[in-house]
Amino acid sequence: MRIYSASTEETLRARKLLADWASEGFLTKEQYQLLRQETVSELRTTNIYLRVVLFFFTLIIVGAATALFFVVFLSHPSERTIGVVLLFFGAVCYAAAEAAVSQARLYRYGIEEALAVCSVAFLCAGIQFALFSGGLFSAKPDAAQSLVPATGAVFSLWIWRRFGLSYAFLASMIFVVFLPGYWTSSHSAQHVIVALLFAAGLASASAVRSRHRFDYLDESYSLVEALLWLGMYLAMNLQLSSLHLLEQQWWGIARTASEFPRPFYWTTWVLIWCLPPIILAHGIRQRDRFVIAAGAVAGILTLACNKPYLGWQRHTWDPMLLGILLTGVAVFIRRWLARAAGGIRHGFTAQRLSGKDKQWMNVGSTALGLLSPDSLTPSPQASNSDFRFGGGRSGGGGASSNF
Numbered sequence: 001m002r003i004y005s006a007s008t009e010e011t012l013r014a015r016k017l018l019a020d021w022a023s024e025g026f027l028t029k030e031q032y033q034l035l036r037q038e039t040v041s042e043l044r045t046t047n048i049y050l051r052v053v054l055f056f057f058t059l060i061i062v063g064a065a066t067a068l069f070f071v072v073f074l075s076h077p078s079e080r081t082i083g084v085v086l087l088f089f090g091a092v093c094y095a096a097a098e099a100a101v102s103q104a105r106l107y108r109y110g111i112e113e114a115l116a117v118c119s120v121a122f123l124c125a126g127i128q129f130a131l132f133s134g135g136l137f138s139a140k141p142d143a144a145q146s147l148v149p150a151t152g153a154v155f156s157l158w159i160w161r162r163f164g165l166s167y168a169f170l171a172s173m174i175f176v177v178f179l180p181g182y183w184t185s186s187h188s189a190q191h192v193i194v195a196l197l198f199a200a201g202l203a204s205a206s207a208v209r210s211r212h213r214f215d216y217l218d219e220s221y222s223l224v225e226a227l228l229w230l231g232m233y234l235a236m237n238l239q240l241s242s243l244h245l246l247e248q249q250w251w252g253i254a255r256t257a258s259e260f261p262r263p264f265y266w267t268t269w270v271l272i273w274c275l276p277p278i279i280l281a282h283g284i285r286q287r288d289r290f291v292i293a294a295g296a297v298a299g300i301l302t303l304a305c306n307k308p309y310l311g312w313q314r315h316t317w318d319p320m321l322l323g324i325l326l327t328g329v330a331v332f333i334r335r336w337l338a339r340a341a342g343g344i345r346h347g348f349t350a351q352r353l354s355g356k357d358k359q360w361m362n363v364g365s366t367a368l369g370l371l372s373p374d375s376l377t378p379s380p381q382a383s384n385s386d387f388r389f390g391g392g393r394s395g396g397g398g399a400s401s402n403f
Contacts, residue, residue, distance in 0.1 A: 001161060002164065003098070003102070003163060004043070004107065004164065008041060010216050011039050012041055013216045043106070045108060046109055046110070051109060054111050054114070055114045057110075058115065059114045059118065062114065062115070070082075079129045079130075079133060082129045082130075083125075083130025083131070085126075086123075086125050086130075087122065087127070089118075089126075090120075090122030090123040090126055093119040097112045097113075097115035097163070113163070120168075123152070123155055124151060124152045127148050145182055146183065149176070149179050149182075150179060152171070152175040153175035153176050153179070154172075156171040156172035166220065169223075169227065170227060176197050177235075179193070179194075180194055187259065188260050188264045191268070194235040195235040195236055198231040199232060201228050202225060202229065205224045205225055208221065209221035222289070222291065225288070225291055227294075229275075229294045229295070230297065230298060232275065233272065233279070233298045236271045236275065237272045237302075238259075238260060238268050239305040239308045239309055240305060272301075273302055275298055276295050278295075279294055279298055280292060281295075283295055284348075287347060303322055334350045338350055
């Protein structure tokens with residue numbers, strides 16, 4: 001089912017581990033060069049920056065080619081014709097992604113990823129235009145229209161399983177969020193259905209992951225479990241997952257807990273306090289870094305959403321207090337781990353053992369600089385050459401204003 005062989009992915013995983021260990025000084029240069037020669041892979045890889053560039057460049061090419069086809073060959077097509085053509089382009093993009101891997105031997109190269117993403121987008125859009133009339137998010141959605149997000153969820157799941165792209169699994173979860181809206185108009189039922197679907201996925205992922213604890217798939221399933229835990233939490237946190245309550249927070253619209261039945265509303269308040277420690281306990285017990293991070297994020301969101309849940313007034317100093325609390329907890333945990341023998345307590349340490357964090361922080365800082373250069377650098381002020389100071393009648397020491 002996986003397009004890459006297990007031995008090839010194990011080799012790439014070993015090369016990444018060698019690079020991390022060498023960057024942290026755990027291996028000498030001679031050891032690294034010797035071990036690197038034993039982990040030669042036939043796949044073609046690139047760095048994260050070129051990968052992102054090739055991804056968006058391929059998206060632009062596919063979009064431009066599709067638009068050109070419609071302009072040249074289809075002047076005024078019907079919706080059904082548009083849908084059939086988009087389905088055809090979806091099949092072409094998926095076949096091209098398969099060929100890019102099997103023939104060109106690309107691995108996380110950006111090109112095959114963009115083609116796979118386009119295949120999902122074309123498939124969903126093609127089904128919508130070919131089978132259903134009207135908009136996807138109409139006022140009265142048809143239950144049969146749930147075929148569109150259901151197909152997107154299933155095919156995104158297949159892309160994740162076939163190519164190993166973690167964000168394809170996240171896309172599948174996003175598609176699942178839209179499914180209950182076609183089945184019921186009850187907001188409470190929609191939240192419960194989404195949470196149950198994520199819980200079923202979590203149970204399945206945990207069962208499958210038990211067979212891959214010590215191979216290259218363990219990290220992938222770890223991220224999947226973390227995303228599903230976080231998805232369950234967000235489905236139950238009405239202050240974050242409800243559009244109506246988000247309007248109340250950000251736009252000042254007078255909507256309160258009356259949007260939901262009171263028993264359901266307060267049950268979700270209890271759940272958002274119970275889920276973070278459960279997620280953290282599970283992650284600590286499994287030594288799972290991604291799940292621990294998901295539990296920490298859920299705990300921070302609970303603290304941030306508690307006042308809106310209870311209807312209490314929010315103050316400008318609330319984020320400052322939350323920051324002080326988080327800083328204190330981080331310092332306490334770090335010192336508590338450092339005081340143990342060798343800086344290790346129950347298998348946990350505060351010392352950095354891998355260069356992955358440093359690499360992703362560098363990537364994040366670069367992306368932040370590219371996205372918001374204007375917010376970091378103040379814009380130059382326009383100067384007025386005609387402006388002249390005046391108004392003083394005498395200078396210091398008896399001098400006149402023209403001194």
